[in-house]
Amino acid sequence: MQKKIIFLNFYILLLFVSIFGGESMDILFDKSFYYPNDSINLRLLNLPNETKKIKIVITKDIQTINELSMNISKVEEIMQISLKAPSKVGGYGLDFYVNDNLILSRGLSILNSWTESPRYGFLTDFGEGRFNAEKTMDYLAQYHINSLQYYDWMYDYGYLVSKEKNYKDAWNRERNISNSVLKDLIREGHEKNIFSMAYVPIYGVERNLGLDHPEWLLYEIKGENYEPVDFYQKILITNTYQDSGWTKFLIQQCKETLNFGFDGIHLDQYGYPKDNASFYLENNEYKPYITSKGFKEFINELKQQTEAPVIFNYVNNWPKEIQSQADAIYIEPWESCNTYEDMYKMIKEAKERSKKDVITAAYINPSFEENIILTDAVIAISGGRRLEMGEYLLILGGPYFPGDADIVSQDLLNKLRNYYDYQVRYEELFDILEKEVELKGNNLSLNPKNDSIWYNVKMNSKYVFINLVNFVGTSTDFWRMKTKKPNTINDIEIFIPLNNIKNVYFASADNQLFFSKIDFLEKENGLIVKVPILEYWSTILIELE
Incomplete structure (x- = not known):
């Protein structure tokens, strides 16, 4: 059975800008994140002169949480709007409408800390x-x-x-x-x-200060001698065990x-x-040093003494x-x-x-x-x-x-x-556990690699979250090595072996941050969807019955 669903094309955003012209409309936050029920103060920049009505919609995934609508009598270059933050911690969407046209989508973070x-x-x-x-x-x-x-x-x-x-x-x-x-x-x-x-x-000390405290230092064998471990001949490396004098000194410095x-x-x-590659000095005796143990003891001691x-x-x-x-x-x-x-x-x-x-x-x-x-x-x-x-x-x-x-x-x-x-x-959605679900389609790969479309499936009882990353046309698998831009792909047909589907949605980090419904074709052993566009990174969200 094919369900007829209208796909809200992201090109409407580009069309809106071209019709009204001028500088691009933007929304700026006053905080990096908001506490629950906090005031969110938004700055609206470059509203089109033709603006008569604006609407802000707060969403959670595909659900609308809150709406704020206002009639505009006079457009100013910068306008301020305040609204109440959601009461629950998490990630939210903010979609901005002008004269009932969606023109900008953003993300919003609500945290206790x-x-x-x-x-x-x-x-x-x-x-x-x-x-x-x-x-x-x-x-x-x-x-x-x-x-x-x-x-x-x-x-x-x-x-x-x-x-x-x-x-x-x-x-x-x-x-x-x-x-x-x-x-x-x-x-x-x-x-x-x-x-x-x-x-x-964590373990770098100025040379002269370190040499004044030989019991703070780590040592390595050079010839027949134990010599301090140094870093670019600028600083010396220290012992960070809990009972080390250096640990006590540096934690006091961290408190300051x-x-x-x-x-x-x-x-x-x-x-x-690395572990057992150096020595520390205890009672005039050089003993093998376990670096990872020193790191762990210092971190725990610092957290306990500062609670920071x-x-x-x-x-x-x-x-x-x-x-x-x-x-x-x-x-x-x-x-x-x-x-x-x-x-x-x-x-x-x-x-x-x-x-x-x-x-x-x-x-x-x-x-x-x-x-x-x-x-x-x-x-x-x-x-x-x-x-x-x-x-x-x-x-x-x-x-x-x-x-x-x-x-x-x-x-x-x-x-x-x-x-x-x-x-x-x-x-x-990004924190949902991954599931091994085999999708079928051209160039699909379970691993991110050259000349393929990497797919990653996360699933819980409510949603299936499928991320697609485009490596088709790239020139290397190495992330540090300069690569060619991937080839933009349209209408990618994918078979997904799942049943009991309520709705299917599309979004893209490149060009459409909000989820809009798309068509899907149900088969006996799964469903077929067409991903409208994949530039770098697009997403399918499946709502389960």
Whole structure:
């Protein structure tokens, strides 16, 4: 039996803009997320002069939660509208209508705390001449960034907070840093529900301070001697066991950092030395050191003594066995994660192992826009988030943030805002458990790989959520290596072996954030749907009877 359902084509949005002309209409949030029953203050920009009526609809997946309608007597360049946030935590849609035409869709996040769903960004400029702090936070709020890593803000490796008002960065002693600017950024972030995490190396100490405390250090055998483990001949590596003098010292420094105004601590490591590859000094005796044990004990001690959020960098996905310790899993993937399939499996396994949100610092050349879009889609579908947004108009491209962030096109920033809206809007759907359901159709693949359409199926008692990512026409499976743009595909016919179907809906992170009904053909052993368009990332939602 074929059910006749009207498909609301996304091209109506383009038609609306072309009819009315002028600058594009936009909606801006005043916070990165909202607390339940909070006031949502929206700024409406560039309403068409012909606007007589506006309507805002709040949705949960495909259900309407609330509507607000207003008649407009005079159009202003910027208009303010307030409405009440939903009472339950989760992701919501916000659809905006002008004269009964839907012209813009966004996502909306309702949380009790940012730690329930961390969406992470970065800051690197803490000098007095930096870009306006208020505008930076307003910019980040549009991408729902609710927490920020302040990279290399500290006075030194060891003594973190400077007693001076102005100082140079600890690594190169070149970048100017101002305590008043740091406080301004933290304060302006709080105005937007954006929280500030202080970057702190867990086991890096300034050389002279370390040499003054040999019992703090880790050692390696060189010839017949035990010598301190160093990092680029700049800093020395320390013992982070619970009873280490370094642990006691650095936790006190972290407390001072929190007293300064930061909301939590971002702990970094360098991926070495591995377990039993170095030695610590106890009672004048060198003993084999278990690095992962040291990490675990330090994280637990820091959390217990400060009760503040802690994020830890699992460099190259190591050490996996302690990935439940921090408040969020932060992974810098290196040689252990090279392909899109590697990325999918790494995030999925880390999320299953830790039961925590997974943030991936996947460094991609900012000019490789196709790679960025495809990688972001894979990370989102896998259940993760990507660290890329931070300083105004800059995208992160490498591990030394101040030198590895670059300006990108406005088209890419617009695309990424859609992707972030999409992830927020359907947050609970992305958290549904995956199911092994074999779909049939041209170029379909269960794994993200070159020249295929990757499909991922998640299912509960109410919905089947199918994500499709387009690798047809791409030139490589490696997410860091520049790829060709995938070929846009229309009217993709897919057979899905499911019955008892109520409705089928289509949406796309690229061009249609709201779900609209589409036709489907029921067969004895399943159903056939036609996906209207696949540029990079499109979605089918099946409502079960």
